[in-house]
Each structure stands twice: as C-alpha cells, then as structure tokens.
Amino acid sequence: MVAEGGQGASLYKGRLNNLFLFNRICDKFVPLLIIYCQRDPASAVIICNVNNMEEDKKILNEEDKNFQKLLDKDDLKIPQEGDTVKGTVVSASKAEVRLDIDGILVGVVRGPELYEEAEEYANLKPGDEIEATVIEEENENGELELSFRHAGQEKAWETLRKAVKSKETIKVKVIDANKGGLLARYCQIQGFLPVSQLAPENYPRVSGGDKSKILEKLKSFVGQEFEVTVMTLDEKEDKIIFSEKDVWSEKQKDTIAKYKVGTIVEGTITAVTDFGVFISFGENMEGLIHISELAWQRIDSPADLFKVGDKIKAEVISVAGSKIFLSARRLIKDPWEEASAKYKVGQVVAGTILKVNPFGLFVKLDEEIHGLAHATQLGLAAGQKIGELFKAGEKAEFEIMSLEPKEHRLGLKLVHPVKNKFLSPVRSKTSNGISGIKGAGAKNVETHDDASKKKKETAESKAKPAKEPKKKADDKAAEAKKEKKSEKVKKGKKMEKIKEVEEKEEKKEKNNL
8 A cells, every 4th residue: 555655646736635634644644544444445456557547536535534534533634823732752862852743643852942941841751752843844944833831821821820919939030130139040941030039048138238249249149049929910011020029928827926016136236227126036037226216315227236147236126017116215224314304404514526417416415315496496587508617526505405204305405615625616707807706708797796785785784774754664664574585485486386397307417227
C-alpha cells in the first residue's frame, strides 16, 4: 500500500479535502490509513485496484463515509493556531523541545518560546507531559510550531488573579530599581514593589534621607527573589503592585500580638533618621521612636544624641497593624513636674536661643525645660525681621509670661536689650547717621533705646501736677481711669490671643518635626 501511495494519495486528495491538507495526510496520516485497512480488510481494494478507476471511484464514495466515521470515532482534532495542546516530550535541549501530540502529530518549541522562567518548563525531560500553544499550524518541516511562552503567560496571569483574591504568596525576581522601589518580574510579567511595601529588614533607612544612598541600597536587591503578595492587579493597564511587607506582617502576626501598649522593650538602634530612630528588639521585631518621644526636651536632630548600635529601652505606646510605635521619654521622670518649683510667672531668667522661627524663638532655660518667646513678645518694630536680629546659640534675658507644666508649655517675653547683659544687638548706621538695629530697613526706625526713652518721658509727663481747673482735672482723671481699664481689657485679650497663637504655632512646629 505504501509503495503505491503516490497514486492512491491522488485519489484521497479529493475525498479528504474538507478534513485536512493533502500533504499533511501523506506525511502524518498514512499510519492511520494502514490501521483503517487492517480494521476493514475489504477496504484494501481502495489501494489495490488503482487500475480500475471507475470501480475505485464508486468504492471510494462508499468508503469515504466510513473513513470519516472512523476519524470521528477516534476523536481526531486538527489543532488550529491559538489552540492549547498537551503533548509528551520526545526530546529536550536548550535550543528546542519536541513533543508527540496524541501519537499523530509532532510539535516543536524553539528559541524564545521555550519560556524557561517558569519552573514547569525549565527542566523538561523525555516522557514529561506538558501543555503548549499552537503559533503556527505548519512550519518549514511540516510540524506544528508551538510555544510554551503563550501557555505560560496565561497560566501566570491566572496565578496572579488567584493570588490577589486569596492573598496567597508568590515569588518574584527583582530586575531593576528606582528611587520609588523595585521592578520585579513574575514569570515574564512585570510589576512594581514600592519602597513602602518592603519588609522592615529590607527598608532602605538612610540618615538624612540621601536619595542616592537609598537608590544604591535598592539596587543591591537586583537579581534576588522576594516573597510577596499581590496588592493591585489591573490587566487592562498592565499594572501590578506587590507587597513584601504584607508577607512579613502575616508571618509576624502572632509575635506582634504579644506586644501591648505599656510593654517595656530593650533593643538596638538600627537606623537614625531626621524624624526619629528605629530599634530592633525581640524576635525580629522593629519599632519607631519618633523624635518627639526620644526625650522631654526639644531635639533638633536625633543624630545629636543617638547613633546606630546604641542600646535603648522604650515603652510600647501604639500598635497599628505591623507597625509598633515606642517612647523612650516615658521611662524618664518628667522634669515638668518640678517646673513650678523652679520657675514662676513674672520671673526674669537667662536663656539660650535654640532655634529661630518666623513665629518666635525656642529658648532653653535649662537642659530639660524649654520655652517659646512668640514674635509678638520680642519688641520688634515695623520692618524688622526676626531672622536678622536673632541667631541660634545667642543668650538673652526673658520674662516668664505663662507656665503650664501639664501641657509642657512655657511662654517667654524678651527683656529690653538695654538691660540685657547677655545679648548685644548688632547695630549699623543708617544713611542719616542715626544708629539703629541691623535689618530695620528704614532711616528713622525706632530702636529699643528710643522706645525706652519715649516711655520714660511719657511717664514723667503724667507725673507732673496738673495746671488745669479742678473740673477739667477730674474729667481727665476719669477719662484716664477709663482708658486704663480699657487698656487692661485689651491687654487681657491680647494675652489670650498671644497664648492662642503660641499654642497653634507650637502645635504646627511639632507637626513639622
């Protein structure tokens, strides 16, 4: 039968035209024809009687129906482009993998279609069963051209869809980094792992927030595998966000539950930042001591007091998910409890300017008690700028205007510079030769000395006996009394307003810190 296959095949070309291409029948399905003839010996006449064309045609018409039934019975389906087929590995190398499809077809996977990123496609060996996608129905060798990549991609997307719903963990490989985080790949699908979603041990804590050092730290992760969850999955936008922190939080959930508000821990400082220090303690736990919780006194920079490697004790003040917030100052006696014994309203004290802000001066009275001299309590004239008149580190005398130990608040007023033996105002001569305070910005700006002299003259003029008639003197006295009362009311309101401003500014300053 095979020897006469050329003539026989010419007859079958017409009758099987709707099933599959003629050349595919010759190359692929001759064994099937043999099997068919073996099952029904009478059909052998189709091939043998090729010399009697008319008789053969009649037989072919009848047997064509039987052959089609046989094909249908064997459930033979010809794969089309885009179909997913399952085959058995015949041979596998780095260059190509050959598959046997149902014992009838041969498929080949080559080059970039091998998709070795997926574990199931990376180490194939003869006898393994695997799925592939048809990308070409017939290549130059008459074989099915297949792809693991297409099938692998679809499986990968399906895994990601399940992961985002069930919060299952997957492994991704870091391929690059930028200042915002890590570019990571699952199989050949790329996603993003933000800095904020890194586990504590991988978070790039750099003193001063140096962006170049942060990027350097992030780039050190390239090539590593991270265990993550899928936070966001948007196939239309091709946007995927991973989280390593969620995996860490889940693993540490039982451990975190052991720490309650009020628990005392001892750990080692792992990072010092502008906003506080991080400490490592317990079983791979980490917490933050905010700058406002490091000490009772004001701190400009944690680096002035702490360094990486220092041992420190702290109290748990808050637990929010996987975040633990701590306080070191709550383990230290509050110095403000004794502030009322050391300081009184109206007392004049020496202080050192710690920081100059647009709204006032932060002043250190001692190592533990600091106060605020609001801009309205500095005797500034119109046009004078606080930043040009005062510098951090300068000393001056201040009057205590308010003291609230429970609120850790102390209000100050600058004592007149003339009487101040600590502060020597920087003076400069104006264009008209009059000595004035530097930064006044005008020729005839009233200095502190001028204001004092004017105040003294006003007091002396009020002290002179009145030469007016008694009635006018009484009226004037009544008016003066009324004005004095009015001034007292205004002064009270002014002090309330100052206090309100101080509270707002102090709160704003703390928030900025």
